[in-house]
Amino acid sequence: MGRKLRLTKFKNLSLDDPFFDSLKEGYAEFPKWFARKAEDDLYVVDDDTELSGMIYLKMENGPVNDVAPPLPAGNWMKVGTLKIVGKGTKLGERVIKKIFDTALDKGATGIYVTVFEVHKQLIKLFKRYGFVEHGTKTTDNGVEHVLTRSLTDHDQDILARYPFMDFSGKNRWLLAVYPEYHTRLLPDSILNNEPQEIVQDVSHTNTIHKIYIGKLSLTRMKKGDAVLIYRTSDKKGPAHYRSVATSVCVVQETHSKKDFASVDDFLGYCLPHSVFDEAELRHMFATYGRLYTAKMTYNVAFNKRITRGKMIDEAGVPVQPRWDLKPLTKEAFDEIVQMGQINESIIIN
Incomplete structure (x- = not known):
């Protein structure tokens, strides 16, 4: 421990x-x-x-x-x-x-x-x-x-303003996280139907900065953009009900593989705030032709998780394109955040 x-x-x-x-x-x-x-x-x-x-x-x-x-x-x-x-x-x-x-x-x-x-x-x-x-x-x-x-x-700087967020003039994204990584990355956002033992002390293990690593072209996201974290289905039922939006992050910076001078450079950057251990990161760097990172601040976990079905039916999120890294309209994002029942003061604009 x-x-x-x-x-x-x-x-x-x-x-x-x-x-x-x-x-x-x-x-x-x-x-x-x-x-x-x-x-x-x-x-x-x-x-x-x-x-x-x-x-x-x-x-x-x-x-x-x-x-x-x-x-x-x-x-x-x-x-x-x-x-x-x-x-x-x-x-x-x-x-x-x-x-x-x-x-x-x-x-x-x-x-x-x-x-x-x-x-x-x-x-x-x-x-x-x-x-x-x-x-x-x-x-x-x-x-x-x-x-x-x-x-x-509120300050203009993302960190000096934390946990408050201002997305005026920024883009809003939905970013998918697989269930096996979601709770390790975002302990506050543990779902009511997940066994409590997954997180020994929910939220108390949490840090402000998170690094998401994947094959998606994360460099589409820019500093200050909103990221709605979407936990994909746990396969225990239809995704319509089992996939959920859980939290909101803010993009600090994104990188592609070529931005890292070496595997050690990559490890030094990712290890402190990623869910992956050194062996996993080394494997990714060696085998992924496409490799991207997004460093984000973890600002707020929803008090109520919003299902994929609700996002489609009540917030108007279109089924296509795929729900991996997907742009959201301001209206859809605002509606989902409102349904998530967070402290209203956290989002300034």
């Missing part, structure tokens, strides 16, 4: 765990604070033996006056305590994704986090996803940076 991000309570953790040593050193009041939070929920990152991360998220309504300058009135979600051991970018992505998922679920209008200067990688990670320097917070423990991210004012 790899490291998992899971929900628990403070009372289920031991303050004597060496993981907490640096937090006790950095914050004199940490043991008392920890004890007060006994019944509160938090996320931890661990494997079967070792704690390697914690994330405590807390809603604060109104202005935030203990930072300089104060934060204006709003529904702020504070990243109260955050520590991640190790340099895994995928783990950082999982944490960021969980922060955004929780903020949207709680109706936050903004997020803020306080970080000491020494945690440069953490600051860099937050800034990558649209957090900006706001000011400072000064306590007996020292001076921390205050980083904020608005959930109502």
Whole structure:
């Protein structure tokens, strides 16, 4: 088992765990604070033996006056305590994704986090996803940076705007994924009729970036385009009812085989965010004459899966051409997204 991000309570953790040593050193009041939070929920990152991360998220309504300058009135979600051991970018992505998922679920209008200067990688990670320097917070423990991210004012950059999407002037596509790969690629989008064991901790293994690899000419898709992920039939019934739209991604970039200087170049690019292991990727590179990749951000999973039948009958998606990589009209895409019952604020336009 790899490291998992899971929900628990403070009372289920031991303050004597060496993981907490640096937090006790950095914050004199940490043991008392920890004890007060006994019944509160938090996320931890661990494997079967070792704690390697914690994330405590807390809603604060109104202005935030203990930072300089104060934060204006709003529904702020504070990243109260955050520590991640190790340099895994995928783990950082999982944490960021969980922060955004929780903020949207709680109706936050903004997020803020306080970080000491020494945690440069953490600051860099937050800034990558649209957090900006706001000011400072000064306590007996020292001076921390205050980083904020608005959930109502949106950046033009795909990552700085994540998870929000703006498809004005962009194309919209349906992209097919076989069932055996779908749940590995998009754990949030597990279907109600799939056995839960396929994903040990649904959504918590998830990362923001995904790489789709195939023989389809993916370079038709351009940066910023919408991608409706379509899980093909599991053959347990007619595709009309068993094939479903599950989620929406945004294209970051596409490549063809010739863009990779070598198999090692290809491996370095694909391994961190693909469902395939090294042996599978090497086999693809050696044997596929046509080979394409699409790097995407995974922005939202549908709360209700939409069948192929509904897409044809209610959204007007034509049966032809084939449902592998298929252009969608804005009207059809919007109708499918609406049927998917996602948080309406996620798509800006």
